[in-house]
Amino acid sequence: MDVLTRAFQGAKAIAEGLATTFKHVTRSQVTIGYPEVRSELPAAFRGMPGLPPDKSGNTTCIGCLACARVCPPQCIFITTSKGEDRKLRIDDFIVDANLCIMCGLCEEVCPVTSKEDKTDYPGRAIQLTHLYEMSAYCHEDLVFHLPQLIAIGQEFGRQKSKDLPGQPRTACYSRLAVHVKELTRG
């Protein structure tokens, strides 16, 4: 390979490189300016776990503790008591978001189902929601109790039967995150 050929190849490579980079000037940008613009989340996005309520606003959890047992970082704590009608009552349901790794095993193992819900894990009592903005000023703020988890499930949960898997769904929601935080403080 002589000097002239190498020089030619170099010049050709530089010209090709310049052409390639120039092509990108004409393309639209890939950056999404996050706080102002939000990307569309896939339906199966795994965010903070929440407890979507039924029509009366209560959790559908039956207190079997399957999720608390399967949870790899052991961040779910459930306290139950037996009511007068001999049914289990959920006294408190705690998800420690400091520990949660959002793996979705709790959702997978939950025995509660619903027929009208056509998602991958239909009508589970605990579901991974689309909430992903969870900054807080202290660790205590990230320990979510039953009412807050119901609120999270209500506001950010996958909507039953409307939201089929694979369909993108826009996440909103710093306004709602603030709302959840207020609940937490109270």
Place this chain on the structure above:
Amino acid sequence: MNLLQSLLNLPEPLMGAIGALLITLGMLPVAAMLVLWERIFLGKLTQRPGPNRVGPRGLLQTIADALKLLTKEDFTPKDADRILFFLAPLIFIVPSFLVFAVVPFGHFGGTHGPVLIADLRTGIFFMVAVFSLHTVGILMAGWASNNKYSLLGGIRGVAQAISYELPLIFSFLGILILSGSMSTVDIIKAQGGGLHNWFFLAQPVAFLVYLACSVAEVNRVPFDIPEAESELVSGFNTEYSGMRFAMFFLAEYVSLFATAAIATIVFLGGWLAPFPEPAVITGSTLGYFFWSAGWFLLKVFTLVTLAMWVRGTLPRLRADQLMDFAWKFLVPVVLVNLFVTGLLALWGRWAVAGGLWLALLLWALYGQSRAAKAERRQVVY
């Protein structure tokens, strides 16, 4: 400054001082604008938005950066050579401004003369001589920092400057043969009459060599081994912070502007429009000033953008590849270019241009066939 001189009627040293002040003050916003444009353009090349936070559409970003640098602590390392450490940024920044003493930014039309501080008879020589001074600043900064990475950066900077100055100066020699003068004004006047008279057509090889060498002169990618981030932290300016780092940064962009201005003067006809200028514009003094300055700045801006485009495209060279490229390729090429130009100059400018373009064409055909052959051979094995 013929016209201004006759209007203001001040002694020549005072006019020079005023010009120097104007250049120094004028280059600060220009450098800020170039930094901003570089960031926007690199963003476009990589499909990013670029700066978009400070001010409308991010236009005040460089002002915010400058304020940040000015208010930062100006730190001197414990065992640094304090005097040299203080002097290095100054020695680095002054030559980039000095170059503009002989840069004609425009023309007042007719006999009013060009807009420049000093029309030296050795204009190009002055430019090259002054411009190579900032190498001293690089070595000084590297040595005074008492940091082995900085010193390595400084030494690399000197090695690179020595290697690339030679082809850079030699690429001008063909032009000097054609124009018969070293004065920047005379060189531009020799290119008058339209695009076909500009020297980049008569000296295509020299133009390409100059573009490569000028990028090396201002230590930009792909020739930025003196400040290679991945190897030397930040090279010769690692230990600098605050105001002094800002001076290095400013000097880099002023130098970029200066090299583009030199290329515009020598190869792209300076303030001249690419077509014969209509008499309406050449007749009015102020009108021709804005017309000519506009063309000059447009050409400079195009060349600066080309340098940024190259920065967004090519990876950094290794130090030994850099030396190879300068000594084994660029120097022989400019020597041959000078030899051919000298021979053909006997038969006129058109012969020079034709001969050099023919040589380029033959080289491209030859290279293409050899490269194709080499590719075929690889497939067979």
